[in-house]
Amino acid sequence: MALAEKKNDYTPGTEADRRLLAFETWHDYLDDFIEVADLRNLRSLISARTIAALGYRSSGETLQEKEFYARRAVINEIVYPTLTPYVLASEGAQPRDPLARELAMRERSNRIGNLQTIIFVRHFTKSGFEISGYIDYAHRLITEDWTPFFRINKQLWPAAKDLGYFHWRHGTVRSNITRNYKVQP
Structure with missing residues (x-):
């Protein structure tokens, strides 16, 4: 028997979502798809974000706002788990065995x-x-x-x-x- 490797506990999609941790908000995520030429031609950050949100600036999947926050919350919990306090069951006990x-x-x-x-x-x-x-x-x-x-x-x-x-x-x-x-x- 060997120690289970922690990295194999998660699906490849979950591992790929680690990139979402670099973005604080969905708008930051969309801004990553926007190029300088988009801003020069469209002259509007809102229009450029709309085009990015529709998936025209990505060869893969572009996440919608709710899906972005849901996936980011999951990967954040995996990478930075919230600590749950524990109580030692043996604390204060005087076992004889x-x-x-x-x-x-x-x-x-x-x-x-x-x-x-x-x-x-x-x-x-x-x-x-x-x-x-x-x-x-x-x-x-x-x-x-x-x-x-x-x-x-x-x-x-x-x-x-x-x-x-x-x-x-x-x-x-x-x-x-x-x-x-x-x-x-």
């Missing part, structure tokens, strides 16, 4: 992306069947609430959506892509 203590120490680093942790968990059901899996800790921190694990010592079980999952009785074997890892064939 060694696994919970180690995961509590690693929680902050995994949440901010400085550390990546893969947890191998193996349990046996009451009837003796194995359930095991590889858990991407950083991904699980985002998708689940870990407070019960740290506060009331809830047991950590692998789930079918984890990085790797094996249920012996059902014959279920799964390898999944998470935010941080993708399975290599």
Whole structure:
């Protein structure tokens, strides 16, 4: 398994829209299509912008105003994501279990992306069947609430959506892509 490359998470169209970040407004975007000859012949910036908006000054697609702002907002969120505050689920907890203590120490680093942790968990059901899996800790921190694990010592079980999952009785074997890892064939 290898770290997923962030640049491959987006479509080629989204990557091409990065050029929109150079323009603050739609008028600035249209002004980029206008040439000096247009202003000399038309003698009006408004007329030159109208011709650019109609697509006559571009060999590709010229965006309308609403579409420009929508695409620019999407690419702006990708390049400069708004920070979402997080609360450490382990903060203030005094876990007695060694696994919970180690995961509590690693929680902050995994949440901010400085550390990546893969947890191998193996349990046996009451009837003796194995359930095991590889858990991407950083991904699980985002998708689940870990407070019960740290506060009331809830047991950590692998789930079918984890990085790797094996249920012996059902014959279920799964390898999944998470935010941080993708399975290599």
